[in-house]
Structures are given as structure tokens and as C-alpha cells.
Amino acid sequence: MPNTLATSFHTGPDAPTGEACEAQLQQGFRQLRFAPALEAQYQRLVVAEAQQPALIITLAALIIWGGFAIFDVVRLDLYATWPPAPDIMVLLGARWLALLLACLLPRLIRPELLEAKAFTVYLLLCLAVALTAVIYKANGIPSADIAQIVLVMAAFLPIGLRFYRALAASIAMLAFTTIAGVSVLPPDLWQGQMMLLAVMIMAVPVAAMGAYLREYAHRRQFLLGAILLHQAQFDPLTDLANxxxxxxxxxxxxxxxxxxxxxxxxxxxxxxxxxxxxxxxxxxxxxxxxxxxxxxxxxxxxxxxxxxxxxxxxxxxxxxxxxxxxxxxxxxxxxxxxxxxxxxxxxxxxxxxxxxxxxxxxxxxxxxxxxxxxxxxxxxxxxxxxxxxx
Missing domain, CATH: 3.30.70.270 (Reverse transcriptase/Diguanylate cyclase domain)
Known part of the structure; x- marks a missing residue:
């Protein structure tokens, strides 16, 4: 993440004190959680830092998603088969509805609620991917299972989600894939779907381990940065401003x-x-x-x-x-x-x-x-x- 510690701290009444940060550093934070006041300040820092990376990742994802949505016209041969079967209509509706909501949602929610927006957009894409993938399989159309594996790991990218929210989002993708497979696929295709789920399940801890270590290091940097900033701005004897x-x-x-x-x-x-x-x-x-x-x-x-x-x-x-x-x-x-x-x-x-x-x-x-x-x-x-x- 970009180092914006120096510009994200301030000297207002809710700013982290050097003593509070030193106490938190000694106490530890293996569960990736600070005391409430520090946690609120850290969340503001995460939002400030993640704005640009989240925007870049979201735009890239939407461009790719929009490309697949347009390619559906050719892949499904809609010119020759219109109107398509009901399940294909569901596929198209899910694809374009997810694209529309993912584009509109950031404009409908206050900018400071970055984590809520990122979580919602990610779940929309997960639900649409899981649904469209099984409908493709059920109709005998080749589908890219690798996209679902990539998506289950993408929750841990710097899109504005802290570790536990990212873990919940990744598990939600597993749940969507499981439910969609059981609901739509015939029994003879379940074995292949279970193999895909097994690979996705193995991908989650691999991505989660890296995300945990990254957030732990970032939280430590946050505390050390606050301590150094406090020492640079306050008198060590009286704790008044220098x-x-x-x-x-x-x-x-x-x-x-x-x-x-x-x-x-x-x-x-x-x-x-x-x-x-x-x-x-x-x-x-x-x-x-x-x-x-x-x-x-x-x-x-x-x-x-x-x-x-x-x-x-x-x-x-x-x-x-x-x-x-x-x-x-x-x-x-x-x-x-x-x-x-x-x-x-x-x-x-x-x-x-x-x-x-x-x-x-x-x-x-x-x-x-x-x-x-x-x-x-x-x-x-x-x-x-x-x-x-x-």
C-alpha cells in the first residue's frame, strides 16, 4: 500500500496518541484488531490509501466483465437463436445486471464507505460469475473455471477490504459456486463441479495467508508511524505540543x-x-x-x-x-x-x-x-x- 501515514494522521482530538500506539504495540494485534479509537483511525487510513488502487482494480474488472458480456452475443449465437432459452436469459440478465449495478453502486453510496462498496460489488460479481458458469456448463458450452479460482483469490487484493471482510467475501464466492452447482447442474456434472470447488477451497488459505501477513505488517507500520509522528510533534516530558x-x-x-x-x-x-x-x-x-x-x-x-x-x-x-x-x-x-x-x-x-x-x-x-x-x-x-x- 502507498505510504500516506504522514498525511493521514492529524493532531485533532481523535488522533492516535503515542502512548496508545505504544500500548497497542506491546499488547499485540494478532487478531488484526486495535482498541476502538485506534481501529477507527486505522480504518480511515485504509480508506484513504485504498481509493486509487480500488478504483484501478474495479475499472479493470469491469472492462473484462463488459468484454465477456459483449462476447456472449457471439459465444451464444444469439443472432440465430433469439429468443434464447430461459436459463440463457437468466445468464444474460445476471451478466448485464451485475455490470450495471457495479457501475452505479459507487455513485449511490458515500465515498467514505469504501469497504462497504467494495464488498457489495465483489459479491455481485461473485454471484453473477457462479450463476453464469453453471448455466454455461449445463448447456454444454465451455466455461473458464479458472475465472472462478481467480475471483475467489481476488478478494484479498487491495480493493479496500480488511482481512476478515475479504475472507468473508472469498467464502461467499465458495458458497455461491456450491449453491449454483447444486441448483442448476445435472448430477452427471457434479463431479467436475466438486473438483473445481476443491481447487477453490485450497486457493483461499493461500491467498488469505499472504493477505494476513500484509495487513499485519501494515498495522505495525501504522503504529510505528503514529509513534514517530507523535515524538516529532510533542514534547516528551510534558506531552504538550512542541x-x-x-x-x-x-x-x-x-x-x-x-x-x-x-x-x-x-x-x-x-x-x-x-x-x-x-x-x-x-x-x-x-x-x-x-x-x-x-x-x-x-x-x-x-x-x-x-x-x-x-x-x-x-x-x-x-x-x-x-x-x-x-x-x-x-x-x-x-x-x-x-x-x-x-x-x-x-x-x-x-x-x-x-x-x-x-x-x-x-x-x-x-x-x-x-x-x-x-x-x-x-x-x-x-x-x-x-x-x-x-
């Missing part, structure tokens, strides 16, 4: 807010006298303090367009989208008070200085950040443990 992710998100949010005239506030936060705290209590205590402060800061940025980040050292930033300066004051004041109430193992208390400013027209991230940073230094110069807005 500077790179924050700059990318904030620049896009600021540009959008400027175009749509929506309010936006950027706050820069610094822990007061943190170097002295580290020198007194040690770096382990400092790391724990950073985690506790980050938890409080992260709680202020819960909406989809909000973001909290650790910019480096003891400096943090919060982007509040769709929030004016008056409302931001209340949010940031609550955050400042909650940080002051953090109960650290050392017994010491912490305070933060904050500078916050609102977007003023079509500004860049650098412009609004410089203004917030200057306001942060104003908070420090005025005695720290306070908020300065501007």
Missing part, C-alpha cells in the same frame, strides 16, 4: 482568524524563578514540576482550534481561538491560580508570569508573539505571578 507543531498550528490559526475577523488570543507563560527551584530541589523535582504545570496549562486548551505548547525550558504558550481578551483574562487567571495550588512532593509552591495579547487584524505569528513576549516581561518586571494583557 515549538514546531505550535508554530505551524498557530500560524494557520492566526491567518484564518485574520481573514474571517474572528477573535484570537496568544498567551506566553513562564514559571517564576524556575532555575532557583531546580538548583534547590534537583532536576527530577523540576521535571515533575514541569509536568504538573503542563497539565494545568493543557486543560485550558481543550477546543479543537486551541493549543497549548511547551516552547522550551520553563516557557509555555497557549492559543485561544474564538476568544476575546476579556474572556481570556478569566481563563488565564483561573490557570494561574490553579498552578499556584499545585501540591508538589517538595512542599514548595510555584507561580507563573503571563503575557497575553489579542490578534489585531492581519498579523503574522511573529508579530503577535513579540507583543505577547513583551507583555510577559512586563509581568516579570512588575513583580511576577501576574497577568499582563495588551
Amino acid at each position: 515549538r514546531r507543531l505550535f508554530q505551524r498550528h498557530a500560524a494557520a490559526a492566526i491567518a484564518h482568524a485574520g481573514r474571517t475577523d474572528e477573535p484570537l488570543v496568544l498567551a506566553v507563560i513562564d514559571i517564576d524563578h524556575f532555575k532557583a527551584f531546580n538548583d534547590r530541589f534537583g532536576h527530577n523535582a523540576g521535571d515533575e514540576a514541569l509536568r504538573q504545570v503542563a497539565n494545568v496549562i493543557g486543560d485550558t486548551a481543550r477546543r479543537p482550534m486551541d493549543m497549548a505548547a511547551r516552547l522550551g525550558g520553563e516557557e509555555f504558550a497557549v492559543l485561544l481561538y474564538g476568544t476575546g481578551l476579556d474572556h481570556a483574562r478569566s481563563i488565564l487567571e483561573t490557570m494561574r491560580n490553579n498552578i499556584g495550588r499545585i501540591a508538589l512532593p517538595t512542599g514548595a509552591s510555584l507561580s507563573v508570569s503571563i503575557g497575553a495579547t489579542a490578534l489585531d487584524g492581519l498579523e503574522t505569528l511573529d508579530q503577535i508573539y513579540d507583543r505577547a513576549d513583551n507583555l510577559l516581561y512586563a509581568s516579570k518586571n512588575d513583580g511576577r505571578d501576574r497577568i499582563t494583557l495588551g
Whole structure:
């Protein structure tokens, strides 16, 4: 499958976290199933990756199928035998109805339901192939049994079906072939039909084994890709967004807010006298303090367009989208008070200085950040443990 991991993950609330992916990797997934949230994200990735291969395979199959449908006119000598016998009419109806539905079905179902479309189209073709093959045999017309063997293995091609759905589709082809043979063929032709079924049954595990290993490897790649992406975008100590992710998100949010005239506030936060705290209590205590402060800061940025980040050292930033300066004051004041109430193992208390400013027209991230940073230094110069807005 194409490697679209980098473009399929995102940083929204339903994105897979590094911890969740690491836990799933350790737990294993031999049954090809993740935890529900991860499974939903993986399914979206499968749909995104399989769109083009599924389209190519489906078009190729329909061209071949349409060729056989047209060739039926010559093969059955319909010009000389019209109207044909009832069973031949059934054959022609099944052939052309399957072709029509296979062409129309993708247009009748939402594009994101790729697996449901692929499964339905495959079953339609299986049913039509099984029926037309036995009608050909019953009329003494040579039929290509190899097509049924190919079709029973084709469920495991990259047509948008995960392993278990593909296995069910392949078994359905076996069932259609069995039922059609028993229902249509005379007893003297059953032996040949049973031999065909035996070959088809042997083909299923061969194709299924390769499909299982392919999906297992793809799922592992999905987890590893999510872990690496998380590590590249989030601070390992606090699990807040890192500077790179924050700059990318904030620049896009600021540009959008400027175009749509929506309010936006950027706050820069610094822990007061943190170097002295580290020198007194040690770096382990400092790391724990950073985690506790980050938890409080992260709680202020819960909406989809909000973001909290650790910019480096003891400096943090919060982007509040769709929030004016008056409302931001209340949010940031609550955050400042909650940080002051953090109960650290050392017994010491912490305070933060904050500078916050609102977007003023079509500004860049650098412009609004410089203004917030200057306001942060104003908070420090005025005695720290306070908020300065501007």
C-alpha cells in the first residue's frame, strides 16, 4: 500500500496518541484488531490509501466483465437463436445486471464507505460469475473455471477490504459456486463441479495467508508511524505540543482568524524563578514540576482550534481561538491560580508570569508573539505571578 501515514494522521482530538500506539504495540494485534479509537483511525487510513488502487482494480474488472458480456452475443449465437432459452436469459440478465449495478453502486453510496462498496460489488460479481458458469456448463458450452479460482483469490487484493471482510467475501464466492452447482447442474456434472470447488477451497488459505501477513505488517507500520509522528510533534516530558507543531498550528490559526475577523488570543507563560527551584530541589523535582504545570496549562486548551505548547525550558504558550481578551483574562487567571495550588512532593509552591495579547487584524505569528513576549516581561518586571494583557 502507498505510504500516506504522514498525511493521514492529524493532531485533532481523535488522533492516535503515542502512548496508545505504544500500548497497542506491546499488547499485540494478532487478531488484526486495535482498541476502538485506534481501529477507527486505522480504518480511515485504509480508506484513504485504498481509493486509487480500488478504483484501478474495479475499472479493470469491469472492462473484462463488459468484454465477456459483449462476447456472449457471439459465444451464444444469439443472432440465430433469439429468443434464447430461459436459463440463457437468466445468464444474460445476471451478466448485464451485475455490470450495471457495479457501475452505479459507487455513485449511490458515500465515498467514505469504501469497504462497504467494495464488498457489495465483489459479491455481485461473485454471484453473477457462479450463476453464469453453471448455466454455461449445463448447456454444454465451455466455461473458464479458472475465472472462478481467480475471483475467489481476488478478494484479498487491495480493493479496500480488511482481512476478515475479504475472507468473508472469498467464502461467499465458495458458497455461491456450491449453491449454483447444486441448483442448476445435472448430477452427471457434479463431479467436475466438486473438483473445481476443491481447487477453490485450497486457493483461499493461500491467498488469505499472504493477505494476513500484509495487513499485519501494515498495522505495525501504522503504529510505528503514529509513534514517530507523535515524538516529532510533542514534547516528551510534558506531552504538550512542541515549538514546531505550535508554530505551524498557530500560524494557520492566526491567518484564518485574520481573514474571517474572528477573535484570537496568544498567551506566553513562564514559571517564576524556575532555575532557583531546580538548583534547590534537583532536576527530577523540576521535571515533575514541569509536568504538573503542563497539565494545568493543557486543560485550558481543550477546543479543537486551541493549543497549548511547551516552547522550551520553563516557557509555555497557549492559543485561544474564538476568544476575546476579556474572556481570556478569566481563563488565564483561573490557570494561574490553579498552578499556584499545585501540591508538589517538595512542599514548595510555584507561580507563573503571563503575557497575553489579542490578534489585531492581519498579523503574522511573529508579530503577535513579540507583543505577547513583551507583555510577559512586563509581568516579570512588575513583580511576577501576574497577568499582563495588551
